[in-house]
Each structure stands twice: as C-alpha cells, then as structure tokens.
Amino acid sequence: MSQLYIWVVLAVMYLxxxxxxxxxxxxxxxxxxxxxxxxWYEELFNNSAIVDTLNNSLMLAFxxxxxxxxxxxxxxxxxxxxxxxxxxLLENVSLIPMMLPEIILGMAYLxxxxxxxxxxxxxxxxxxxxxxxxxxxxxxxxSRLVGLDPAYVEAARDLGAxxxxxxxDITLPLIAPAVLNGALLAFAMSMDDVxxxxxxxxTNSQTLPVQVYSMLKSGVTPEINALCTLMLVAVFLAIxxxxxxxxxxxxxxxx
Amino acid sequence: MEKKRHIxxxxxxxxxxxxxxxxxxxxxxxVISFLQRGDTWGVTDQVTIDNYVKMVDPMYGSIFLETxxxxxxxxxxxxxxxxxxxxYVCKLPARLRGVMILLLMAPFWINSLCRLNGWMILxxxxxxxxxxxLNLGIIDEPLKLLYNFGAVVxxxxxxxxxxxxxxxxxxxxKMDWSVVEAARDLGAxxxxxxxTVTLPLTMPGVVAGCVLVFVPSMGLFFISDxxxxxxxxxxxxxxxxxxxxxxxxxxxxxxxxxxLLATVGIIWVYKRVSGSKSLGDLM
Amino acid sequence: xxxQALLRLDNIHKSFGQTEVLKGISLDVQAGEFxxxxxxxxxxxxxxxxxxxxxxxxxxxxxxxxxxxxxxLPPEKRPVxxxxxxxxxxxxxxxxxxxxxxxxxRRVKKDEIRQRVQRMLELVQLSGFDRRMPSQLSGGxxxxxxxxxxxxxxxxxxLLDEPLGALDxxxxxxxxxxxxxxxxxxxxxxxxxxxxxEEALNMSTRIAVMNEGHFExxxxxxxxxxxxxxxxxxxxxxQANILQGVVEEKAEGRSRVQLEQGGxxxxxxxxxxxxxxxxxxxxxxxxxxxxxxxxxxxxxxxxRHSYIGGVLRTTIKLSGGQELLITGANPSSHYPDGCAIQVxxxxxxxxxxxxx
Numbered sequence: 001m002s003q004l005y006i007w008v009v010l011a012v013m014y015l016x017x018x019x020x021x022x023x024x025x026x027x028x029x030x031x032x033x034x035x036x037x038x039x040w041y042e043e044l045f046n047n048s049a050i051v052d053t054l055n056n057s058l059m060l061a062f063x064x065x066x067x068x069x070x071x072x073x074x075x076x077x078x079x080x081x082x083x084x085x086x087x088x089l090l091e092n093v094s095l096i097p098m099m100l101p102e103i104i105l106g107m108a109y110l111x112x113x114x115x116x117x118x119x120x121x122x123x124x125x126x127x128x129x130x131x132x133x134x135x136x137x138x139x140x141x142x143s144r145l146v147g148l149d150p151a152y153v154e155a156a157r158d159l160g161a162x163x164x165x166x167x168x169d170i171t172l173p174l175i176a177p178a179v180l181n182g183a184l185l186a187f188a189m190s191m192d193d194v195x196x197x198x199x200x201x202x203t204n205s206q207t208l209p210v211q212v213y214s215m216l217k218s219g220v221t222p223e224i225n226a227l228c229t230l231m232l233v234a235v236f237l238a239i240x241x242x243x244x245x246x247x248x249x250x251x252x253x254x255x
Numbered sequence: 256m257e258k259k260r261h262i263x264x265x266x267x268x269x270x271x272x273x274x275x276x277x278x279x280x281x282x283x284x285x286v287i288s289f290l291q292r293g294d295t296w297g298v299t300d301q302v303t304i305d306n307y308v309k310m311v312d313p314m315y316g317s318i319f320l321e322t323x324x325x326x327x328x329x330x331x332x333x334x335x336x337x338x339x340x341x342x343y344v345c346k347l348p349a350r351l352r353g354v355m356i357l358l359l360m361a362p363f364w365i366n367s368l369c370r371l372n373g374w375m376i377l378x379x380x381x382x383x384x385x386x387x388x389l390n391l392g393i394i395d396e397p398l399k400l401l402y403n404f405g406a407v408v409x410x411x412x413x414x415x416x417x418x419x420x421x422x423x424x425x426x427x428x429k430m431d432w433s434v435v436e437a438a439r440d441l442g443a444x445x446x447x448x449x450x451t452v453t454l455p456l457t458m459p460g461v462v463a464g465c466v467l468v469f470v471p472s473m474g475l476f477f478i479s480d481x482x483x484x485x486x487x488x489x490x491x492x493x494x495x496x497x498x499x500x501x502x503x504x505x506x507x508x509x510x511x512x513x514x515l516l517a518t519v520g521i522i523w524v525y526k527r528v529s530g531s532k533s534l535g536d537l538m
Numbered sequence: 539x540x541x542q543a544l545l546r547l548d549n550i551h552k553s554f555g556q557t558e559v560l561k562g563i564s565l566d567v568q569a570g571e572f573x574x575x576x577x578x579x580x581x582x583x584x585x586x587x588x589x590x591x592x593x594x595x596x597x598x599x600x601x602x603x604x605x606x607x608x609x610x611l612p613p614e615k616r617p618v619x620x621x622x623x624x625x626x627x628x629x630x631x632x633x634x635x636x637x638x639x640x641x642x643x644r645r646v647k648k649d650e651i652r653q654r655v656q657r658m659l660e661l662v663q664l665s666g667f668d669r670r671m672p673s674q675l676s677g678g679x680x681x682x683x684x685x686x687x688x689x690x691x692x693x694x695x696x697l698l699d700e701p702l703g704a705l706d707x708x709x710x711x712x713x714x715x716x717x718x719x720x721x722x723x724x725x726x727x728x729x730x731x732x733x734x735x736e737e738a739l740n741m742s743t744r745i746a747v748m749n750e751g752h753f754e755x756x757x758x759x760x761x762x763x764x765x766x767x768x769x770x771x772x773x774x775x776x777q778a779n780i781l782q783g784v785v786e787e788k789a790e791g792r793s794r795v796q797l798e799q800g801g802x803x804x805x806x807x808x809x810x811x812x813x814x815x816x817x818x819x820x821x822x823x824x825x826x827x828x829x830x831x832x833x834x835x836x837x838x839x840x841x842r843h844s845y846i847g848g849v850l851r852t853t854i855k856l857s858g859g860q861e862l863l864i865t866g867a868n869p870s871s872h873y874p875d876g877c878a879i880q881v882x883x884x885x886x887x888x889x890x891x892x893x894x
Contacts, residue, residue, distance in 0.1 A: 002343035002346060003343070003347075005339060005340065005343055006340060006343050006344060006347075006355060009336065009340045010355075010358055010359065013359065013362055013413075013416075014362065015373070015377070016370055016371075016372075016373025016374045016376075016377060016413070017362060017365070017369075017370060017373055018373075019373045019376050019377055019383055020369065020370075020372060020373040020376065023376055070268070071268050071269045071272055072269070074265035074266070074268060074269065075265070075266055075268070075269030075270075077263075077265055078262070078263035078264070078265035078266035078267075078269070079263075079266055081263040082261060082262045082263045082266055083260050083261065084260050084261065084262045085260070090266075090269075090270055090273060093273055093277055093278055094269060094272075094273040094277060096277055096281070097277060099466075099470060099518065099522060100470070100515070100518060101470055101471055101473050101474025101475075101491070101514055101518060102471065102474050102475075103474035103476060103491050103494055103495065103511070103514070104281075104284065104474065104511045104514060104515060105280070105281075107284060107494060107498055107504075107507055107508065107511055108280035108281055108283060108284045109280055110498060110504075111280070111283055111284060111287055111504055111508070112279065112280045112283050114297065115283070115297075127276055128276075130272075130276075131272070131276045131277060134269070134272070138269075149624070149626065151622045151623070151624065151626035152626050152628060152629075154591075154593050154613070154620075154622070154626065155620070155622055155626040155627075155628070155687075156628070156639065157592075157593070157612070157613040157614050158591055158592075158593070158613050158614070158618075158619055158620045158688075159614075159619065159639050159640035159643065159687065159688075159691070160614045160640050160643045160644060160691070161614055161639075161643050162612075162614055163612075165643065169628075169639075170628060173630045174629070174630060188363065188364050191366065192366055192367050194367075194368065194477050195474060195475065195476065195477070198477075198495075199498065208366070209366055209367075209368055212366065212368045212369065212372075213368055213477050213481075216368060216371075216372060216375070216481055217480065217481065224368075224369065224372050225372065225376075227369065228365065228366070228369030228370070228372060228373070231364075231365045231366060231369060232362075232365055235361055235362075235364045235365055236361065238364075239357065239361060
C-alpha cells in the first residue's frame with residue numbers, strides 16, 4: 001500500500017517528462033502522433049539562439065559557482081573562527097537571497113544597476129547569480145563545520161602542523177564534500193533560474209531558461225522537447241557515472 | 256568561550272559582497288518604493304506614499320487575495336501529497352530510501368521550464384489528456400484544462416513539491432521510532448500515535464518545507480504566465496509588468512514590499528515553531 | 539637546582555569567563571615518570587593536559603619543559619604529543635598517513651618515514667594495517683594507531699587523555715598492561731588522565747588527585763591509597779570509612795581520640811588535645827571481634843553481611859548511628875546479624891585527613 005503510493009507519486013513526477021520525451025520524437029509539430037522522427041533534434045542544434053544561450057548559461061553557472069564556492073567557503077570557515085558584533089546580522093543577511101522570492105532580488109538588481117548605469121551583461125548576471133548561490137555553499141559548509149570534531153585540527157597542531165597547514169591538511173579535505181554538495185545545488189539553481197536572469201540579463205547575454213520561457217510563451221516549440229530529453233539523458237548519465245564512481249571507490253578502498 | 260572579538264580575514268570578501276549586493280539593493284528597493292516615478296523610466300527624488308495608497312484599489316486587493324490563495328493552496332497540497340511520500344520512504348530499508356530520494360530529486364536538475372512544458376502538452380486543449388478522452392468517447396469536446404487557476408496550482412505544486420518532500424524527509428528520517436513504539440505500547444492506535452507523536456516531532460521539517468514552498472510560490476511569475484495564460488494575474492506577474500512594460504519602478508517596489516512582508520511573516524512563524532535562530536537551518 | 543624537572547607546572551590558573559577551572563596548579567614531573575591525573579569529570583584534568591599541550595592558554599602561570607618556559611609556544615612548537623580522548627584519527631587518511639603525518643610536516647625523507655612508521659606500527663602490533671582507513675578499525679586498533687601517531691616523533695612527554703575510556707573492560711585491562719610496558723620500554727614520560735581509580739593505581743608511578751581545579755594530593759599509588767591527606771582523596775579512591783572525633787590526650791607519636799559516634803580510638807600522630815579531626819580507614823583494614831584490639835573502644839552492631847564475589851562485605855552500625863563498611867576475604871569467625879561487637883584496626887593503617 002505504502003509502496004504503491006510512492007510509485008504513484010513518482011509516476012506523476014515523471015509523467016510530464018515521459019510525455020516530453022515521446023513528443024520529441026514526434027514528426028508532427030502538433031500533438032497528434034504522426035511517426036518517429038529526429039527532426040526536432042536537428043532543429044535544436046541548428047537553433048543558434050538555444051545553442052548560444054545554453055553556452056551563456058553554462059558559463060554563467062560555472063563562474064557563479066566558482067565565486068560562490070570561494071566566498072561561501074571562506075565566509076563559513078572565517079565565521080566559525082570569528083566573534084564580532086554584526087556576526088549574526090551578517091549571517092542572516094547573506095542568507096536572505098535564498099529565502100526571498102527571487103522577483104524581489106531581481107527587481108532590486110534591475111533598479112540598482114540602472115541607477116549606477118551599469119549595462120546589463122554577463123557581469124551583472126554573474127553578480128546576481130553568485131549572490132543567490134553563496135547561501136547554498138555557505139549553509140552546507142557551515143553545518144559540516146559545526147559537526148566537525150575540533151580534536152582533528154588540534155591533533156594536527158599537536159603533531160607539528162601550523163594553523164594554516166592544519167587547515168589545508170585536515171579541515172579542507174573534511175569539508176570538501178560539503179563544498180561540493182552546496183556547489184552542485186547552487187549550479188542547479190543557477191541553471192534553472194528564470195526570474196532573476198529575466199531582469200538582469202543583457203541582450204547579448206540571454207540565458208537558456210529565459211530563452212525557453214520566451215519560446216514557450218510564443219507558441220508550439222517541439223525543439224524544447226528535444227532539449228528537455230537531452231537534459232534528462234545528461235542528468236541520468238551523470239547520476240549513473242557518479243554511482244559507478246562511488247562503487248568503484250568503495251571497492252578500491254576496501255581492498 | 257572566552258575568545259576575544261575579532262574578525263577572521265576570510266570573512267571580509269563575504270562581508271563586502273553581502274553589503275554591496277544584498278543589503279544595498281534591498282535598501283534601495285525600500286527607498287524607491289517611497290519615491291515618485293520618473294517620466295520615462297526610473298525615479299525622481301520626490302518622496303511620496305502614493306505607491307502604497309494606490310494598492311488599496313480593490314483590483315489589487317483581489318490580486319493579493321488570489322496570490323495568497325494560490326500560495327496557501329500550493330503549500331497545503333505539497334504537504335498533503337509530500338508528507339505521506341516522505342513518511343513511506345522513511346519506512347523503506349535504507350538502501351531503497353536513497354534510491355527513492357534520488358529518483359525524486361533527479362528531475363529537479365532538469366530545467367523547470369522543460370518540465371512545465373510536459374504539463375502544457377498534457378493539458379492543452381489538443382493535448383494528450385484531451386485527445387485520450389475524446390478518442391475514448393468520454394467527452395465530446397475538449398475540456399479546458401490549461402490557462403486557468405487550477406493549472407497554475409498544478410504547475411506550482413509540481414515545481415515546489417520536492418522542497419516539501421525533502422524537508423519532511425530529513426525531519427522524519429532523524430526521528431527516533433522507539434518513541435512511536437512507546438506511544439503504541441501505552442495504548443495509542445497507529446493513527447493516534449501518528450497525530451500525537453510523529454507529526455509534532457517532525458513539525459520543524461514540515462514548517463521548513465512550508466516556508467520553502469510558500470515563499471517562492473509568490474514570485475514564480477513564469478508559472479502563472481505559462482499555465483494560467485493572461486487570466487491568472489498574481490502579484491509576481493504584476494510586479495514584472497510594472498517593472499518592464501509599465502516602467503513604474505516605485506509601484507513595483509511597493510508591491511515587492513508587500514511580498515517581503517508576507518515572507519518575513521512566514522519566516523517569523525517558522526522561527527517560532529522550530530526555535531531555530533539561523534535561516535540556514537531551513538536547508 | 540641539581541635535579542631539574544622535565545616538566546614543571548608553575549602555579550597555573552585558568553578561567554573560562556567567570557568560572558575558574560584551575561585554581562593554581564603546581565607539579566614537577568621527572569623524566570621517565572608515569573604521572574596520572576585522577577579526578578571526577580569536570581575537575582579540570584583535561585584542561586590541565588590541554589594547557590601542557592598548548593591547545594589552551596593558561597590565564598596565569600607557566601609551563602616549563604626542561605627548564606625552558608614554553609607557555610607562549612603554539613602546540614606545534616612544543617616537545618610534547620597527545621593521545622586524544624576519542625583518538626581524533628584523521629578520518630580521510632589511512633593508518634600509514636595518520637602515523638606519518640608528523641614526519642611529513644617536518645619534511646622527513648620518504649624512506650625514513652616508511653621505516654619509522656613501520657617501526658611504530660610494529661611497536662603497537664599493527665604491522666600490515668597501513669592501508670586501512672580509521673573507519674575500518676576496531677576501537678582497540680584505533681587506540682593503538684593514536685598511540686603510534688603520537689609516539690612517532692619520540693616526544694619527551696606523551697599526554698594521554700582518557701585513552702582507554704572508550705574500550706570495554708577486558709580490552710581496557712589488557713591495554714593497561716600494554717601501555718605500561720610500552721612506557722617502561724621507551725622511557726618516555728607519560729602524563730595520563732583517567733577517572734578510573736583502578737587504572738590509576740595500576741599504572742602510575744605517581745598520582746595527582748584532582749578536585750575542583752586543584753590537587754588534593756600528589757604521591758605514589760601507595761601513598762594515595764594508604765596515607766590520604768584529605769577527605770576527598772580518601773573517599774575518591776577505594777572504600778574508605780571516615781570517622782570524626784576530638785583529640786583527648788597526646789602521647790609520644792600518638793593520640794587518643796574521642797569519636798563523635800561514641801568510643802575511643804588511637805591515631806599514630808601526636809596532636810594537641812582539643813583538635814577536631816577526621817580519620818580515614820580502608821574498608822579492608824578494619825577488624826571486628828567480641829574483644830577490641832589496639833586499646834580501642836568502639837562498640838557496634840552487625841547490620842548485615844553480603845557476598846560480592848570472593849569478598850564478604852559487612853556493614854556495622856556504630857552506637858551513634860553511622861554505618862561502617864568492612865570488607866574481608868574470608869572472615870575467621872562469623873558473627874550473626876544483630877550481634878554486638880567491638881571495631882578496631884591497626885592505627886598504622888588509618889590516616890588523619892582533616893584537622894582543625
């Protein structure tokens with residue numbers, strides 16, 4: 001009974017995606033099935049708008065994540081070592097972007113960048129995305145640090161490591177999984193963001209989600225189905241590879 | 256701890272970034288919500304409360320109500336569907352649990368618009384469901400499934416349910432089941448034990464899930480735009496229109512303030528219920 | 539000073555905020571000693587150890603190693619190493635890397651590192667475990683790795699913070715013997731923390747009994763057990779009976795004492811008449827019979843007997859109401875419950891733990 005419920009929910013979750021996969025191979029532009037075809041994939045690759053915006057989005061997610069990893073990890077590590085009056089305030093304010101409806105942040109950037117006469121471009125996008133990516137890294141690293149036994153670092157110091165050395169030898173490797181976790185989440189968020197990008201992207205720096213949004217709004221677009229199918233394949237491939245890698249690692253470390 | 260007050264060097268980049276790109280823009284939004292709009296775009300330096308007065312108009316009132324109704328409904332539905340899912344998954348053996356959560360989260364990595372596209376294909380007047388029903392002779396003419404309030408709720412629930420499920424799951428998984436056994440041992444029925452023990456103990460997760468669903472649901476204008484067509488205007492759509500088409504930033508900012516207030520309100524409730532000090536605990 | 543101490547703690551105070559955790563600790567430790575800090579949890583023993591290691595800074599006072607003040611040195615510059623309470627083995631490094639860590643930091647040549655780590659692992663009987671991760675080891679094995687890791691630099695002083703606390707009783711006893719042998723073989727000074735009195739008595743050359751941030755008594759296990767100087771030291775270790783009384787008469791090297799509970803005893807110490815004292819007597823040193831010995835006059839009634847293992851435990855109620863606990867291997871004569879008897883002991887085996 002309970003198993004059945006789980007499967008029903010998962011089926012409902014995957015139903016729309018299965019429909020999309022099926023329709024990506026439909027030779028008709030409309031909903032009735034007229035036979036198998038790969039023409040939408042061909043059109044997808046020939047659609048320069050999609051290819052360009054996909055490039056933009058990947059670049060944007062990469063740079064935002066990198067910056068967020070840097071700022072978020074350094075911040076979380078530093079906060080754990082610091083005691084200052086505005087600490088609680090800083091922590092809560094830096095987490096706001098995760099909590100606020102995105103549209104408010106989007107409008108804030110739109111207004112501020114216009115005021116400062118900063119042209120909307122990849123730079124403004126990276127600033128905006130980094131801002132909402134930081135909390136995912138920060139929170140993930142922070143909770144790992146809280147659970148980290150201080151005795152590890154103390155043991156390293158006791159054995160002759162300087163403070164800096166102990167950080168690189170002990171703390172960093174031990175929080176690395178948390179950094180990765182936060183970064184993966186941040187990457188997904190950046191790749192998926194419509195609302196903020198909608199406000200701060202320049203004409204030459206449109207992101208994929210915004211592009212898909214305007215295409216979906218304007219009408220029937222079977223290329224999107226092909227795109228979605230490819231993304232689905234990529235995600236499951238990545239999960240598969242990840243699982244395989246972990247299994248191999250486990251076997252290696254057991255032997 | 257008797258540590259002296261000091262700031263580690265590595266905090267500074269985050270500190271500066273937060274002040275420049277979080278605090279400053281938000282303060283600026285508050286400021287322009289009290290300014291008069293400029294002739295073509297932007298703002299003048301004239302201070303006014305007109306933007307707030309304007310909201311009293313019943314037309315906006317109904318938009319607020321509809322947004323609130325939609326957010327509450329979405330939150331309630333994600334809970335109703337999500338909690339049992341999380342609960343049943345927790346009852347599975349550990350190995351299966353991971354697989355189920357992975358299966359649940361995998362679609363999350365695919366662009367939400369692509370997933371939304373699937374629902375549009377399903378619900379369109381010439382879409383899968385209608386074609387199926389027509390061909391089976393159950394209906395004579397296509398049902399209007401897309402471009403209404405219900406479709407928006409479907410889209411929202413679909414997009415935000417994983418947050419609720421994950422949040423509940425984290426809370427339920429941590430629970431000590433022997434407490435439930437103790438309740439059963441003391442004479443509680445399975446249902447009674449669930450209501451009096453399991454649910455209260457997992458409440459922090461539920462409330463965190465509610466925050467994670469309720470807050471974004473107010474702002475995801477593209478879902479109401481695509482699934483609701485022109486008919487369903489939510490506060491998010493209104494803000495977008497004011498910012499882009501109408502170029503009335505001050506009014507957009509004032510509307511954002513309303514949304515901000517709702518956000519602060521629900522986070523306050525969350526903190527009261529969970530006793531958590533940091534926003535970070537939501538994750 | 540001709541006999542310079544290897545380690546000297548000089549009047550160390552430590553406060554966390556308002557609470558004073560250490561209230562002036564002084565201790566000299568000679569090379570090759572096995573000194574145990576023994577006390578209940580929260581008495582400040584771990585803080586003392588952390589101050590020696592440099593992981594905590596004393597509020598005032600000095601730590602000297604071989605006469606040099608190391609108080610200002612960070613932990614990595616001190617010639618001491620620590621075995622942590624829960625071992626603190628680096629979870630992301632295998633056994634070899636854990637043990638080699640201190641050598642890696644000092645840029646010792648690879649060949650030499652391999653040799654020295656192998657030697658250490660042999661020493662703790664873990665040869666062949668190099669590639670195991672800490673998570674793949676049993677509690678006892680982790681313990682050995684932690685010891686090997688701390689010994690690899692051949693420190694002058696090894697600090698051990700309840701190293702056997704997480705092990706079960708049998709393993710604990712076995713490790714006690716191993717640790718003691720190791721210490722004697724290497725000649726390294728051990729500063730050892732425990733709250734287990736048996737462990738302390740069993741292993742130490744000297745014991746420092748700690749309570750509420752100060753040393754109650756520092757001495758050999760025999761001193762501590764047979765001649766406790768404070769009421770706390772007497773009652774924390776072993777089964778002690780403490781009796782209060784007033785000195786009535788002083789003689790050559792001994793005094794007669796009137797007990798509060800009724801009766802008179804003798805103590806082997808010349809005290810001024812009128813002094814209020816407390817006397818501690820070990821449970822196994824007390825005897826009882828129809829006729830008193832050593833000139834004692836302490837009447838009591840046998841409350842009950844109980845067997846605990848091979849030992850008979852007898853509770854005797856004194857006329858004043860206080861109960862004395864007596865343990866004996868095999869009582870020569872058996873008195874039934876409720877029998878009136880006289881209690882006495884060899885005054886040499888009792889200690890005066892309080893006088894005012």
